[in-house]
Amino acid sequence: MSQPLSADQLAFYREQGYLDCGRVLATSAVDELRAIIDGFVASARKENVGLSAEAGKSYTLFTPVFTVASRYEALVLQNPAILDILESILGPVFRLLEDAMFFKPANHGAALAYHHDNSYYGFPLDVPAVTCWIAIDDSTLDNGCLRFVPGSHLQDTPHEQITGTVLTRAAVDESQVIDLPVPAGTVVIFDKLTIHGSGPNTTDRPRRACNIVGVVPTVDSKLRHFDDTLNPYLRGGPAA
Numbered sequence: 001m002s003q004p005l006s007a008d009q010l011a012f013y014r015e016q017g018y019l020d021c022g023r024v025l026a027t028s029a030v031d032e033l034r035a036i037i038d039g040f041v042a043s044a045r046k047e048n049v050g051l052s053a054e055a056g057k058s059y060t061l062f063t064p065v066f067t068v069a070s071r072y073e074a075l076v077l078q079n080p081a082i083l084d085i086l087e088s089i090l091g092p093v094f095r096l097l098e099d100a101m102f103f104k105p106a107n108h109g110a111a112l113a114y115h116h117d118n119s120y121y122g123f124p125l126d127v128p129a130v131t132c133w134i135a136i137d138d139s140t141l142d143n144g145c146l147r148f149v150p151g152s153h154l155q156d157t158p159h160e161q162i163t164g165t166v167l168t169r170a171a172v173d174e175s176q177v178i179d180l181p182v183p184a185g186t187v188v189i190f191d192k193l194t195i196h197g198s199g200p201n202t203t204d205r206p207r208r209a210c211n212i213v214g215v216v217p218t219v220d221s222k223l224r225h226f227d228d229t230l231n232p233y234l235r236g237g238p239a240a
C-alpha cells in the first residue's frame with residue numbers, strides 16, 4: 001500500500017468522521033462512470049432503481065452495480081488509489097459491503113434526509129465500515145452536495161422507526177451541519193455512524209455520484225451473510 005492519507009488527514013477523519021480525500025479519479029474514469037449512470041437511468045431498470053422519499057425526484061441505483069456494469073468493477077472496486085484510502089482506515093483485509101449510484105436529476109433532484117449508514121447495516125459499533133463516495137459531477141451548494149454533522153460518528157444516533165433511515169429532528173442541530181462542495185473525481189470518505197445527507201438539485205444539470213462501502217468482516221456469520229460474489233474481498237482475504 002502507498003501512503004494515500006497523511007497523519008493529519010487520518011487524525012481529521014478520526015475526529016470528524018469524514019474526510020475530503022481530494023481528486024482521485026481521472027477525467028476519463030469520471031466520464032465513463034457518468035455514462036454508466038446515465039445508462040442505468042435511461043433504462044430505469046426497476047430492479048436496480050429506487051425512488052427517494054420524494055417520489056419521482058431522485059434515483060438511487062442500489063447494490064450491486066458492479067455485477068451489471070463490469071467497468072464499474074475496474075474503475076472503482078479495483079482502483080488502487082481508492083483501495084489504498086480504504087486500507088488506510090480499515091487495514092489490510094476488507095470486503096465490499098455494498099455499492100450504489102446516486103442521481104439527482106436537473107431542476108428537481110430531491111434532498112436526501114439526514115441519516116447514518118449503520119441504520120441500514122445494524123453492525124455493532126466496533127465493526128469498522130467506511131463509505132467511499134465519489135463525485136461524478138462537480139457537487140455544489142446548488143446541486144446537492146454532501147452535508148455532514150462533524151463528530152457525529154462518536155455516538156450512535158437513533159433513527160425514527162417509520163422509515164429506518166430518517167433521524168429524529170431533535171438529533172440534528174442544523175447549526176452544526178457543514179456543506180462539502182467538491183469537484184468531479186473527488187473521493188469523500190465517512191464512517192458508518194457519521195450523520196450525513198445532501199441538498200436538492202436546483203440547477204439545470206444532473207448531479208451524479210457513486211459509492212462503495214468497505215467493511216472488515218470480523219463477525220461474518222453471526223451478523224450478516226457475506227456472499228463471495230456480491231461481497232468480494234477488495235483487499236486481503238482467504239485467497240490472498
Ligand SMILES: O=C(O)CCC(=O)C(=O)O
Binds near residue numbers: 131144146197209211
Ligand atoms: O450522494 C448522495 O446524495 C448521498 C450519498 C449517501 O448517502 C451515501 O453514500 O451514503
